[in-house]
Amino acid sequence: MARISQTIEARAAVADIVGVIVHQDADGPDDSCAEILRSALTKNVTPPAYPVVPVQETEAWWYLFPDCLRGVKPIAWREVKMPTNINVESIFNPKEDLQRRTRVAAPKHAYSEADSLAVAQRMADAISKGIIPENRAPSWDRFLDLAKQL
Known part of the structure; x- marks a missing residue:
């Protein structure tokens, strides 16, 4: 989360950011990984960050x-x-x-x-x-x- 926040901060210095899409593999058939990632992003990242999780693997x-x-x-x-x-x-x-x-x-x-x-x-x-x-x-x-x- 710290790396995502640092990247957002650096980009925000040169462009308006309306949202961030964060990718993570689920590594299995259950996409509950998206909810776990969404929760972590909500607590730790601004502006709004949204999880994108391919079920199984990218x-x-x-x-x-x-x-x-x-x-x-x-x-x-x-x-x-x-x-x-x-x-x-x-x-x-x-x-x-x-x-x-x-x-x-x-x-x-x-x-x-x-x-x-x-x-x-x-x-x-x-x-x-x-x-x-x-x-x-x-x-x-x-x-x-x-x-x-x-």
């Missing part, structure tokens, strides 16, 4: 835009088999599942957390172009609703 969200994931390593991951038309939050251990899928497609180029920033950047670019997710996730919908409100 990697569940990578399944929303499979082409963005494949684009990080377009040759190695070209043939990665991805689920379609599902609630990605139903995938048990999405990080491990993604590592397995990419390892099957390209044994020397399995997904790692270091790939996350590139996937997220590709997703942001896709969203800005109006590309719609191929799958669904309630936590993603909550995130988008929150972002629209701010």
Whole structure:
């Protein structure tokens, strides 16, 4: 919480801040993590801070835009088999599942957390172009609703 507050203070010196979105993995199928984070933010952070918690792990969200994931390593991951038309939050251990899928497609180029920033950047670019997710996730919908409100 101290680091979040320091970051907000530094940014507030150069820009108006109407709210802060704070991301944290749930690391499981229960999103009660959002309520715990919301409580801590309410007590410790101003301006308003809002939790965004992908159920399970952030990697569940990578399944929303499979082409963005494949684009990080377009040759190695070209043939990665991805689920379609599902609630990605139903995938048990999405990080491990993604590592397995990419390892099957390209044994020397399995997904790692270091790939996350590139996937997220590709997703942001896709969203800005109006590309719609191929799958669904309630936590993603909550995130988008929150972002629209701010």
